[in-house]
Amino acid sequence: MSATARRPGFEADAIAKVAQARDSLSADTPGWLARWCGVVFTDVLIQVGDLAAARSACAGELARARAAGDLTAVVDLLSYAARIGWLAGDMADVRAHVREAADIAFRIGDHSVLHHFMDERAMACAATGNQAEAVTLWAALEAEQQRAGIAVVPGADDRDLKRQATEGLPAEEARLAEARGARMTLAAAVEFMLMLTEQQATAESGEAGASAAASGLTERERELVTLVAQGRTNAEIAAELYISIRTVGSHLDRIRDKTGSRRRADLTRLALNEGLI
Numbered sequence: 001m002s003a004t005a006r007r008p009g010f011e012a013d014a015i016a017k018v019a020q021a022r023d024s025l026s027a028d029t030p031g032w033l034a035r036w037c038g039v040v041f042t043d044v045l046i047q048v049g050d051l052a053a054a055r056s057a058c059a060g061e062l063a064r065a066r067a068a069g070d071l072t073a074v075v076d077l078l079s080y081a082a083r084i085g086w087l088a089g090d091m092a093d094v095r096a097h098v099r100e101a102a103d104i105a106f107r108i109g110d111h112s113v114l115h116h117f118m119d120e121r122a123m124a125c126a127a128t129g130n131q132a133e134a135v136t137l138w139a140a141l142e143a144e145q146q147r148a149g150i151a152v153v154p155g156a157d158d159r160d161l162k163r164q165a166t167e168g169l170p171a172e173e174a175r176l177a178e179a180r181g182a183r184m185t186l187a188a189a190v191e192f193m194l195m196l197t198e199q200q201a202t203a204e205s206g207e208a209g210a211s212a213a214a215s216g217l218t219e220r221e222r223e224l225v226t227l228v229a230q231g232r233t234n235a236e237i238a239a240e241l242y243i244s245i246r247t248v249g250s251h252l253d254r255i256r257d258k259t260g261s262r263r264r265a266d267l268t269r270l271a272l273n274e275g276l277i
Contacts, residue, residue, distance in 0.1 A: 079097075094201060129168075135169065191265055
């Protein structure tokens with residue numbers, strides 16, 4: 001139905017059919033099916049370009065999914081809400097929805113949504129001349145898909161975009177960007193994607209961007225932050241550095257006090273800002 005909605009002249013028919021299917025649901029219809037119909041209806045409205053109706057439908061369906069505790073539907077609808085914000089030029093909405101969707105997707109293990117966000121942000125970076133960031137994200141995505149055993153055959157348009165982004169950089173810079181992405185864990189890559197989303201939101205809103213202040217980390221603290229960003233647990237860090245788990249905790253507490261980075265995701269972002277990964 002979404003494909004039908006993209007065909008010129010078939011938009012009204014697609015909306016009517018999905019609305020009819022949604023409205024024909026009975027009280028006995030399983031909740032997950034009703035919510036799925038709402039997700040499809042939102043998608044069709046986006047495809048036909050009726051952003052006002054799509055925003056309204058998405059908000060209603062999102063409220064119902066939250067009330068039902070259907071986190072899969074919540075993630076899908078937050079993704080659509082972000083898409084609506086993107087098309088409407090409201091990057092503040094995009095930032096909020098992508099952040100929440102990514103947090104929930106990690107919690108429920110829905111990595112396909114995270115992959116989709118990374119790919120979309122890479123394409124946006126390539127389109128706005130940020131080739132290094134695009135190459136890094138695509139390399140991170142490819143590495144993650146390989147680790148997960150996911151075989152992806154990109155279309156001709158995708159291959160062209162990636163080739164153009166790579167060729168738009170000096171050879172050494174392209175190599176470093178690819179190597180950086182390949183080293184990232186999924187958590188680090190998603191945090192990088194969120195940083196890029198927030199930077200664009202800040203730039204397009206005219207807000208004064210917060211410059212990354214020097215953290216003042218010692219060499220040992222930089223080492224610990226790097227290991228956290230690489231996904232190591234405190235026990236794994238302790239074993240690698242030949243120190244106690246308690247000492248690792250003390251170091252990380254000092255880093256948090258020094259930088260305000262309370263969560264491990266914040267420490268990952270700190271590592272990204274410091275160029276440690």
